[in-house]
Amino acid sequence: MSDDFAIDVQGMTKRFGSLTAVDHVDLAVRAGEICGFLGPNGSGKTTFIRMLCGLLRAEEGRGTCLGYDVIRASETIKQHVGYMTQRFSFWEDLSIAENLDFVARMYFVKERRRAVRETLERLGLAERRNQLAGQLSGGWKQRLALAACMIHQPKLLLLDEPTAGVDPKARREFWEEIHRLAAQGLTFLIATHYMDEAERCHRLAFILRGRLLAQGSVADVVGQARLTTWSVAGPDLLTLAARLQRDPAVEQAVAFGNLLHVSGPDAAALERALAPFHTPPYKWRQVESGLEDVFIHFMSRAEGESS
Amino acid sequence: MKSILPSQSRPNVRFAEVHRAFSCRRFWAIVVKEFIQMRRDRLTFMMMISMPLMQLVLFGYAINSDPRHLPTGVLLADRGPQARTLLHALRNSSYLTFVREFRTEEEARAAIARGTVQFLVHIPESFTRDLLRGQRPAVLLEVDATDPGAVGNAVSAARTLLNRAIERDLQGPLAFPPAGPDPIDLRVHALYNPEGLTRYNIVPGLMGVVLTMTMIMITGLGITRERERGTMENLLSMPARPAEVLIGKIIPYILLGYIQVGLILGAAYGLFQVPMVGSLALLLTAGLVFILAHLAIGITFSTLAKNQLQAVQMAYFFFLPSIMLSGFMFPFRGMPRWAQCIGEVLPLTHFLRIVRGILLKGNGLAAIWRELWPIAVFAAVALVIGVKRYRRTLD
């Protein structure tokens, strides 16, 4: 293993009874990288992240997290990792300041009071420090949780949908921060359902039904999908979409504002299917497939395989 | 732009302590958190405080029953045939069970203080002589009356039994006139609780009952609540060791237990005038062992319960046999054999004997030791199971 990898695991597997929630997933993330973790609901993202920080015992798998054995050294890993849970998991009957103070004590943060005060100021919650955490709005809870899991300056951050319910401005600030911290050498694994966020990641891992389907930079993942996408402008796109979808070569026909994006895995078949409509008033243009197209493509391909 | 996240300029963590098997800092962090949470949860706190008071009122009326086979000892100073008759009669009684004959007064007193015998029959040296002269010899019946419900019927049964036995023995010229007084003058001496006040028995007993109920419930709830609310995931993702979490969590509960003990002792002394003969320090020490035993059960239950409701149900599941079979509701010796066997396992049974022993009889450590060690063993076993079962993961 090279020291460059903050996460380097192979064959991670977790079963719940007969369900294999995570199925032999390999993942390697370099230090200083931001890795987006994508996948539909119930695909095993949370389960995988929990295995990384020792919250669930992996049935199979090996590797390292920050250079420590991911199976055996989970107690050490916990000290150096910041884990933000998907569901708000701070104590609602403690105040904001008390929550931060508790976390700081648990991780032996030096100059604890100052660390807590500074975090409160950065969050802009200094005046509300004595308010109970349970009384915060959803987005603020998210921001508190994020700040709390970073108070001990972890080297690796495992964030499970950190920006769910956060307003656009705060989200943009959050991503700017993430990039600034990554430049300092911090590593991020961020589960998200937002495609705009996924595009801001250095690399992506796409997981579906517990299996890793694609991994790499945004361009890599889009390339691996081998999806061809055409964009069309013209009148009554809804009727056009309905007609196109009857053709098996057309996997998706999705409206984007005034445009319709039509994509399919087989470029030649798709072109044949579209040929009859290459007539005015329709204006066709081949475009790069977007991440969302790719995401849906992976999902419908999996559905096709299973049925 | 205001930054939400900290700068990563320099490490801000004391790494030296991270790997300790038990870190006082982390332990203390948990204790502080638990105290704050307990303070915020006013309703629960008030319930825990008012429960002992409410029970004191409710249990002011004792439930009477008619126990049998009360262990009886004899101090035999006279070896005449009529004294033997008495012994024989004792053996055949269903109310009293003859346990042993004591040689010395001290031996007999120690046995009654420990509770191995509840009745002590003194047959004086001059018994046969006085009896044959028709002088109505005095026989002293000493009774451990800490639990008056347990002895009332037995005392009158003993009176009839002993006199009938003598009457049967002395026939012919020695016979007593049927209309005259009883051949022996049985003097009853109720020890520890001479007036037979039920509340002397109930009020100290309540201490154990209240602690049993609240200590299991509050620990069970405290840990399942973390799981139910999802905060357990957060706690487990921190580098805390199970011992730090568990011990940190129970410290505030121990304090709460002592508040309850204080309330009951205060009420016992102030409202019910229960005598307090023995050492308070000893009582509080025995109380700690008892509290720990129940906190340990609470931890074990919390590892089994899926949610807070189940934790409460399990607390009741333990509470009911405790209150029924410990000798609190019904005199212990009035229960069938199998019930006594179960009762002997329960910490409450032993604790009731300890509390009554210390408060009413003035027992010292030597006298209560045989009741204390079973509680300690119970606590240790429950704690080992609880800590072993406490999961460090979410599986």
Ligand SMILES: Nc1ncnc2c1ncn2[C@@H]1O[C@H](COP(=O)(O)OP(=O)(O)OP(=O)(O)O)[C@@H](O)[C@H]1O
């Ligand atoms: N404790 C558990 N017991 C049984 N099954 C579980 C448990 N936790 C998760 N699962 C199952 O494992 C699968 C993966 O769940 P997981 O929470 O990892 O998905 P996810 O990718 O995080 O989904 P989402 O995007 O909705 O958060 C799901 O089918 C879920 O039902």
Ligand SMILES: [Mg+2]
């Ligand atoms: Mg999830």
